[in-house]
Amino acid sequence: MDMQVPLGVRKGGWTEEEDCLLKKCVEKHGEGNWHQVPRKAGLNRCRKSCRLRWLNYLRPNIKRGNFAVDEVDLIIRLHKLLGNRWSLIAGRLPGRTSNDVKNFWNTRLRKKPNDQREDVQKSKMTQSTMEKTEVIRPQPRTFSKNLPWLMGKTIITDKTDQTKENFSKPFPTPSLGDDDGILWWDNMLSDPDINKGMITWTNHELEGGGEKVELGMQAAGSNLFSCVQEDDQNDWSDFCMDNMDLWDILGDDQVVP
């Protein structure tokens, strides 16, 4: 079913020169149109290989190295909710790729059910809830193409000074690195209101590292967003879209008919 792969395309590890060519090509033409990328970049690679290399390795802001405790915690929780939906899970881990998350799960978490996974969340999850795994699958739904946030017109109000290195904070959570942050996620993921599709956050002000972030959000019923915008607006609109997906997954009713 898959596309025909041109004969004689290179496989295996990427050289620095190839990386450089691919990077320049994507920077020049932007992401997408992967079928044209090998030709445009002058690479003897298939488009899949190019896409994967970009997404998993060359893309800016990719976070490397060990997963932080809160990241592990989040992976475990989201996996409990979503199952092997690595791209969805990775979407909530800034700088992490689905491949990273998948590899991490398969190599570290899956085979260590009795130590690391429990260590991370021992204070909040009982053994019974650990073992009772109910995977919630995203439900089919349709969005109206006229919605502003689907037309690249997400309602985002910029209310604060913008800081640079915020790609790692796609969602304004209270100091995600500490216990409060984990608690916050825990509360969010176990919030019964979410399951009713009634989550409503408005004028939620948080202080973190000297910067103030503000989030106003109403799901289930209206599509009003009021996020503090970061430098990279695409990241934010993507983020909002992604979280709408999550609300939808978590809730029964559909946000948009």
Add this chain to the structure above:
DNA sequence: AATCAATTCAACCGCAGGGCC
């Protein structure tokens, strides 16, 4: 120092789904 086993992770493969004609 050499060898073997275990682990990690980048990359490949096959498939599903959406858009277009």
Add this chain to the structure above:
DNA sequence: AGGCCCTGCGGTTGAATTGAT
């Protein structure tokens, strides 16, 4: 409606690395 093309995802593989003996 159906076929083709394209994109993206998840499972799997295998080379590279690390650790143990």
